[in-house]
Amino acid sequence: MNIYNSEMYPDPTAYHALTKIQKEEKAARYRPLVYICSPYSGDIAGNTEKTKRYCRFAVDNHAIPIAPHLLLPQFMNEETERDLAMFMDMVLIGCCEQLWVFGDIITDGMKAEISKANKKGIKIRRFTELYREYK
Numbered sequence: 207m208n209i210y211n212s213e214m215y216p217d218p219t220a221y222h223a224l225t226k227i228q229k230e231e232k233a234a235r236y237r238p239l240v241y242i243c244s245p246y247s248g249d250i251a252g253n254t255e256k257t258k259r260y261c262r263f264a265v266d267n268h269a270i271p272i273a274p275h276l277l278l279p280q281f282m283n284e285e286t287e288r289d290l291a292m293f294m295d296m297v298l299i300g301c302c303e304q305l306w307v308f309g310d311i312i313t314d315g316m317k318a319e320i321s322k323a324n325k326k327g328i329k330i331r332r333f334t335e336l337y338r339e340y341k
Contacts, residue, residue, distance in 0.1 A: 238303040240264055241328075242273040243319045245311055247284075256335065260308045263337050269306075272298055296322050304329045 207225055211217040242260050245253045257273050264271035278291045292315065299305060305323040307316065307330060323330050332340040 237268050237270045239301060240269040240271055240304045240306050241299050241302040241319070241323070242271050242308070243305050243316050243323075244273075244275075244308040245313050245316065246275040246279075247313060247315070250279075256308070260306070260333075260337075263333075264306065269304070271306075272302055274298055292318060295319060299323055299328065300326055302328060304331060306330075307332045309333075309335045 207221060207228065209216055209218060209221040211220065242257060242264065244257050244260055246257070247253075254276065257276055261271040261273050261276070274291070274295050278294065282291055284291070295315075296319075299319060299322050302323075305319065305328050307320060312320070320330060334340070
């Protein structure tokens with residue numbers, strides 16, 4: 207964008223209008239990286255399916271979801287590598303702009319994730335299992 211028109215005269219009105227449009231278009235494309243915090247242990251199959259739905263909800267609400275408990279169990283053992291997985295979770299939380307907590311049950315792992323987000327000053331949003339946000 208150039209402040210000068212095609213005849214090389216300053217045209218600040220057009221310049222500012224076009225610059226504003228570019229900023230609005232960029233803002234409309236922006237999607238924050240959000241950490242999906244939900245139960246994994248217990249009913250692993252059921253909780254995995256719920257987490258997939260929570261991630262879809264995040265995508266539908268213009269966010270990029272990160273759900274380590276969908277990824278890490280693909281190649282790590284929950285029983286023998288839990289501490290390493292939780293360390294990786296904490297690193298990923300630090301990369302996210304927000305942490306979205308789903309459901310009424312808060313597991314020990316979720317408590318640790320919420321605590322880490324609080325310490326980092328990361329925005330935390332709470333949702334019911336049916337995607338209603340707590341105010």
